[in-house]
Amino acid sequence: MSEENTTNNEAAAAEGKAPAGFGIKRVFTKDLSFEVPAGLGAFSLQGQPNVGQDLNTQINRVDDTHYEVVLKVTVTVKMGEDKVAFLAEVHQAGIFQVVGIEGPQLQQVLSTACPQILFPYVRETIDSLAVRGGFAPVLLPQINFDALFVQAVAQAKAQADSQAEADA
Structure with missing residues (x-):
């Protein structure tokens, strides 16, 4: 694998292009929210906890080689059917340097x-917000972002195809 990268980087250098590279410049919490809508009543709610998770990614170009990526995650923990125990929202951001990668590969x-x-x-x-808020720890499951990306690309293609058929 490293031999392939070396060969690709040498080829890029021969063409006068910068070799492909990826780096983390900074990771930071951009926004944070923790709410207990029921107040003190949240601690007396009965039932099996139901953890809901909403995930979104926002990409902003900073300059020619730097991008800000913000991962927005909202976790809602309900007790029983519809009684919200707490809601936590985190916007975790990072500044990433990407050189020599373009088009679909960059995306x-x-x-x-x-x-x-x-x-x-x-x-x-x-997890820390839940515990500091007086609730049981919440360990979110791992997410396969590659699979989500493939699914999003396929969905976008299907929508484009159906729109093209509707226009024809």
Whole structure:
């Protein structure tokens, strides 16, 4: 694998292009929220906890080689059917340097590798918020960002195809 990278980097250098590279410049919490809508009543709620998770990624170009990727995760813990015990929202961000990667490959790196790097920070923050809020720990399951990306690309293609058929 490293021989392939060396060969690709040498070829890029011969063509006058910068060799492909990826780096983490900074990881930070951009926004954070923890709510207990029922107040003190949340601690007397009965029932099996139901953990819901909403995930979103936002990509912002900072300059030619730097991108800000924000992983937004909202976790809602309900007791029973619809009684919200607590809601935690974390916007974990990172500044990433990407050189020599373009087009669909760049989109894939920004949509998969960057969120994969940010997710452990989100998991720890959500868990810490729950415990500090007086609730049981919440350990979010791992997420396969590669599979989510493939699914999103396939869904976008299917929508484009159906739109093209509707226009024809």
